[in-house]
Amino acid sequence: xxRVSLISSSAELRDRLQPLTGSTAFSPAGGTGDPASLLAQxxxxxxxxxIMDCRADANGKLALAAVxxxxxxxxxxxxxxxxxGDLALPAMRVGVQDILPPxxxxxxxGDAVEAVASATRNRVAQLTEVPAEVTRVVPAGQVVSVMSxxxxxxxxxxxxxxxxxxxxxxxxxxxxxxxxxxFGDVASGLDLEPHHFLADVVHGAARYDAVVMKTFxxxxxxxxxxxxxxxxxxxxxxxxxxxxxxxxxxxxxEFRYVVIDTAPGMSETTLAALDATTDxxxxxxxxxxxxxxxxxxxxxxxELELTLDSRRVVLNFAxxxxxxxxxxxxxxxxxxxxxxxxxxxxxxxxxxxxxPLLQSGVRDPLTKHLRxxxxxxxxxxxxxxxxxxxxxxxxxSPQPASRWQLFKKKGTVAx
Ligand SMILES: Nc1ncnc2c1ncn2[C@@H]1O[C@H](COP(=O)(O)OP(=O)(O)OP(=O)(O)O)[C@@H](O)[C@H]1O
Ligand SMILES: [Mg+2]
Numbered sequence: 001x002x003r004v005s006l007i008s009s010s011a012e013l014r015d016r017l018q019p020l021t022g023s024t025a026f027s028p029a030g031g032t033g034d035p036a037s038l039l040a041q042x043x044x045x046x047x048x049x050x051i052m053d054c055r056a057d058a059n060g061k062l063a064l065a066a067v068x069x070x071x072x073x074x075x076x077x078x079x080x081x082x083x084x085g086d087l088a089l090p091a092m093r094v095g096v097q098d099i100l101p102p103x104x105x106x107x108x109x110g111d112a113v114e115a116v117a118s119a120t121r122n123r124v125a126q127l128t129e130v131p132a133e134v135t136r137v138v139p140a141g142q143v144v145s146v147m148s149x150x151x152x153x154x155x156x157x158x159x160x161x162x163x164x165x166x167x168x169x170x171x172x173x174x175x176x177x178x179x180x181x182x183f184g185d186v187a188s189g190l191d192l193e194p195h196h197f198l199a200d201v202v203h204g205a206a207r208y209d210a211v212v213m214k215t216f217x218x219x220x221x222x223x224x225x226x227x228x229x230x231x232x233x234x235x236x237x238x239x240x241x242x243x244x245x246x247x248x249x250x251x252x253x254e255f256r257y258v259v260i261d262t263a264p265g266m267s268e269t270t271l272a273a274l275d276a277t278t279d280x281x282x283x284x285x286x287x288x289x290x291x292x293x294x295x296x297x298x299x300x301x302x303e304l305e306l307t308l309d310s311r312r313v314v315l316n317f318a319x320x321x322x323x324x325x326x327x328x329x330x331x332x333x334x335x336x337x338x339x340x341x342x343x344x345x346x347x348x349x350x351x352x353x354x355x356p357l358l359q360s361g362v363r364d365p366l367t368k369h370l371r372x373x374x375x376x377x378x379x380x381x382x383x384x385x386x387x388x389x390x391x392x393x394x395x396x397s398p399q400p401a402s403r404w405q406l407f408k409k410k411g412t413v414a415x
Contacts, residue, residue, distance in 0.1 A: 149293030165374030171223025184229025191354025
């Protein structure tokens with residue numbers, strides 16, 4: 001059945017069209033000023049057909065319809081007007097597919113909705129069946145992932161600081177993605193109040209259109225963009241590893257730096273991120289369980305034969321109070337430790353305030369080490385990569401089998 005929604009201030013019209021729209025009829029009072037917040041009112045996928053009653057503020061509604069049609073190619077628009085003759089030409093110019101008078105019967109609305117839905121599906125099919133030569137080869141951004149086998153070791157602290165540090169170098173071209181899909185706290189670490197979340201970016205029209213995707217990003221003061229974890233943990237179930245592969249491929253084509261915060265361990269989602277990663281930061285605390293976990297994670301990464309540009313082992317909470325030294329850790333994991341981050345009181349204040357150290361610039365040894373890490377990341381060790389990016393509105397060509405899929409086949413990853 002076609003997903004139909006209605007925006008109308010008329011209770012009579014909302015009631016009459018209820019058999020078509022179900023519970024997705026709204027009064028325009030609820031913040032419909034821009035297409036993203038308008039579509040955010042609809043739970044689940046965006047409507048295939050949006051009926052907009054433009055008896056009041058016809059010009060405003062037409063302008064909104066124009067932006068909506070441009071940015072959400074999978075949603076067709078049908079207008080309701082008591083002067084369809086006057087509106088026909090401007091409506092046609094912006095791509096509205098039909099106009100009905102308010103007194104049209106339910107059956108007439110039903111027929112018009114089906115015609116609009118069918119025309120929209122054809123248009124989307126044309127957009128998504130773009131031959132390979134219509135893709136363009138663009139420089140690929142660096143994808144920096146912060147991972148650890150154990151929780152609470154400072155991944156979010158490091159990821160948010162790196163992201164802010166990179167955004168200071170490339171404002172408007174750095175994005176952080178919170179892949180701790182159940183309990184992510186990037187939003188709180190950056191003091192953000194997102195209106196849109198990871199699920200909005202990986203599903204619906206945003207999946208196929210970079211312009212639409214960008215309307216769902218949350219902006220931070222530093223010029224950083226953020227894709228925050230779902231605000232309801234159960235929404236995490238709707239996000240697959242394939243969604244993540246697709247998203248990261250698209251982001252790498254659009255942004256100079258993509259920074260990823262992850263959940264502890266190696267879920268399918270984390271492996272999908274690993275597959276797209278150019279710069280890996282493996283983080284651990286300096287205790288025996290943490291270091292053992294780190295060794296296992298390093299073994300797994302070696303087995304995956306990833307083509308990383310850099311892989312850095314970073315120890316956190318490094319101080320002289322623990323029993324282990326950096327040399328002990330290196331002997332256990334069989335590789336060099338690249339950086340040891342000191343324990344710092346400023347970290348706790350920073351997380352409580354939602355202001356990363358590199359944003360406040362507070363003078364502290366940890367701030368200095370984090371800045372040093374940003375400098376190293378921003379000095380790439382390999383020549384720039386490229387990535388195939390679809391032209392606007394086109395569906396990217398299928399990705400080759402990801403390592404997480406191969407890994408899953410080997411039975412190493414829990415489904
Ligand atoms: N170097 C440090 N010195 C002092 N406190 C720190 C340091 N690094 C992180 N912290 C604090 O440790 C706590 C855990 O950090 P954080 O949330 O970044 O870890 P995480 O690995 O993301 O945790 P989770 O696995 O639960 O997502 C936070 O309160 C943070 O402020
Ligand atoms: Mg975290």
